[in-house]
Amino acid sequence: MAEIKTGDFVVPGDFLATAEEFVPGDGAYEEEGKIYSSCTGVVLVDVQTKHISVLSRASGPPKLKRGDTVVGRVEDVRDQSASVYIGVLKGRENRELPLPNMGSIHVSQVLTGYAKEMRHQFKPGDIVRARVLDARREPVQLSTAGSDLGVIVAACSRCRAPLEREDSKLRCLQCGNLEFRKLASDYRQGVL
Numbered sequence: 703m704a705e706i707k708t709g710d711f712v713v714p715g716d717f718l719a720t721a722e723e724f725v726p727g728d729g730a731y732e733e734e735g736k737i738y739s740s741c742t743g744v745v746l747v748d749v750q751t752k753h754i755s756v757l758s759r760a761s762g763p764p765k766l767k768r769g770d771t772v773v774g775r776v777e778d779v780r781d782q783s784a785s786v787y788i789g790v791l792k793g794r795e796n797r798e799l800p801l802p803n804m805g806s807i808h809v810s811q812v813l814t815g816y817a818k819e820m821r822h823q824f825k826p827g828d829i830v831r832a833r834v835l836d837a838r839r840e841p842v843q844l845s846t847a848g849s850d851l852g853v854i855v856a857a858c859s860r861c862r863a864p865l866e867r868e869d870s871k872l873r874c875l876q877c878g879n880l881e882f883r884k885l886a887s888d889y890r891q892g893v894l
């Protein structure tokens with residue numbers, strides 16, 4: 703078991719330390735010689751007083767809200783929408799989200815104009831950058847309309863080699879396959 707350090711994020715019931723080493727402070731309790739967290743928050747280890755505490759955060763883990771930029775992986779593409787597994791919330795320390803958040807991009811929210819074929823916009827496995835339109839719904843409603851949004855990494859659907867940008871299209875350098883996506887302007891420039 704990795705040793706708990708100051709700054710670690712814990713949830714209720716997480717083991718913090720043994721009672722031989724530490725005394726439970728705020729947000730911690732002792733049970734049968736072991737100290738556990740009683741809340742969700744950030745660990746504070748005071749090596750001088752030998753107290754281990756958990757500072758609970760009223761706001762809790764980061765939650766998505768309208769206007770947030772997220773990065774996710776396309777899971778499924780249908781006629782009317784694409785489903786996205788949201789992995790990273792951008793802009794706020796690029797934190798990983800604590801819970802799996804499923805998002806959905808409706809066909810009307812792919813482009814500024816009208817997107818015709820969803821299968822020409824996204825494919826399963828694509829990494830996309832998207833903006834949150836509505837976080838109160840499940841799945842979270844996302845948009846890729848805007849030049850900074852869309853696919854940022856994609857693999858060839860035939861041979862899985864990385865696709866290189868060729869004007870507004872993508873070309874597989876391995877098998878020559880030509881593919882289409884709703885691309886972000888910085889496709890494959892290394893920045894999520």
Ligand SMILES: [Zn+2]
Nearest residue numbers: 858861874877
């Ligand atoms: Zn290929």
